[in-house]
Amino acid sequence: MGAIGFATMIVLGNLITVPAGHPSPGADPAEASRFVADHRGLVQWSSALTPIAWFGIALFAAGAFVVLWPLERRRGEAWSVVGVAGLLLQTAVFVGVIGARLAVVQQPGEASALWPLQDALLTLNGTFLAVALIGLSIAGFRCGLIRRWHQLLGFTAATLTFASAVLTPLVIDRGGVFGLIGLTGWLLWVVWLLAYGTALIKHPLSRPAE
Numbered sequence: 001m002g003a004i005g006f007a008t009m010i011v012l013g014n015l016i017t018v019p020a021g022h023p024s025p026g027a028d029p030a031e032a033s034r035f036v037a038d039h040r041g042l043v044q045w046s047s048a049l050t051p052i053a054w055f056g057i058a059l060f061a062a063g064a065f066v067v068l069w070p071l072e073r074r075r076g077e078a079w080s081v082v083g084v085a086g087l088l089l090q091t092a093v094f095v096g097v098i099g100a101r102l103a104v105v106q107q108p109g110e111a112s113a114l115w116p117l118q119d120a121l122l123t124l125n126g127t128f129l130a131v132a133l134i135g136l137s138i139a140g141f142r143c144g145l146i147r148r149w150h151q152l153l154g155f156t157a158a159t160l161t162f163a164s165a166v167l168t169p170l171v172i173d174r175g176g177v178f179g180l181i182g183l184t185g186w187l188l189w190v191v192w193l194l195a196y197g198t199a200l201i202k203h204p205l206s207r208p209a210e
Contacts, residue, residue: 001056001059001197001201002055002056002057002058002059002060002061002062002063002197003056003057003060003063003193003194003196003197003200004056004194004197004198005052005053005055005056005059006053006054006056006057006060006193007190007193007194007197009049009050009052009053009056010049010050010053010190011190012049013046013047013049013050013053014046016042016045016046017039017042017043017046020035020039020042021035021039022035022039023035023115024179025119025122025123025171025172025179025182026119026171026172026173026174026176026178026179027115027119029111029112029113029114029115029116030111030112032104032111032115033104033108033109033111033112033115036101036104036105036108036111037108040105043101043102043104043105044102044105047098047101047102050094050098054091054094054095057087057091058087058088058091060087060193060196060197060200061083061084061087061088063200064080064083064084064136064139064140064196064200065080065081065084067143067145067200067203068080068136068139068140068143068145069081071143071144072139072142072143075142077139077142079134079135079136079138079139079142080135080136080139081135082131082134082135082139083131083132083133083134083135083136083137083139084132084135084136085131085132085135086128086129086130086131086132086133086134086135086136087128087132087136089128089131090125090128090129090131090132093121093124093125093128094121094122094125096117096118096121097118097121097122097125100114100115100117100118100121101118104118116172119171119172120168120172122182123164123165123167123168123171123172123182124165124168125165126160126161126162126163126164126165126182126185127161127162127165129157129158129161129185129186129189130157130158130159130161130162130165131158133154133155133157133158133161133189133192134154134155134158136154136196137150137151137153137154137155137158137192138151140196140199145199145200145203146195146196146199150192150195150196150199153188153191153192153195154192156185156188157185157186157188157189157192158185159185160181160182160184160185160188161182161185161186161189163181163185164178164179164181164182164185165182167181
């Protein structure tokens with residue numbers, strides 16, 4: 001439920017801001033400043049959803065770990081630990097993203113510095129998304145929790161998000177097609193997350209004891 005709640009909150013947050021014209025990565029800071037000035041309340045309300053999302057992803061990390069770690073320990077592996085570390089690190093980085101956005105709301109005149117900072121953090125966060133995707137995809141498949149297509153979806157999303165992170169300078173400077181790499185990876189990550197949450201809900205450990 002934590003995974004589904006997290007995915008719902010981040011998608012809802014984007015559905016609130018993107019149709020209103022939220023600047024994409026690489027946008028001119030002046031454009032970001034105008035957007036924030038015109039949609040101050042919108043940015044604040046969408047940002048208010050993120051603590052709920054972070055709480056959900058922490059629950060998902062705990063649920064995945066409690067299911068996978070006992071099985072992995074017998075195999076002498078620890079991919080679930082890698083995956084959970086990625087989840088926690090991406091959450092910490094995203095705190096910085098939201099913090100920078102809220103700072104622009106309070107100080108629109110500082111957008112020339114704060115908006116590129118949020119772009120950089122948002123794009124570099126693809127590193128930790130890739131760590132989470134790879135770790136939990138390998139652990140989930142080897143422990144029989146998820147299927148091969150789900151693992152391959154995770155690997156594909158990880159490749160795209162990591163590539164976007166490596167290309168961070170180009171994303172900030174030019175955006176456009178470079179920004180689409182990370183966006184595609186992010187969308188696949190949301191689908192992967194929803195499917196993973198569903199797999200955990202169906203797992204015997206998630207069912208109440210009779």
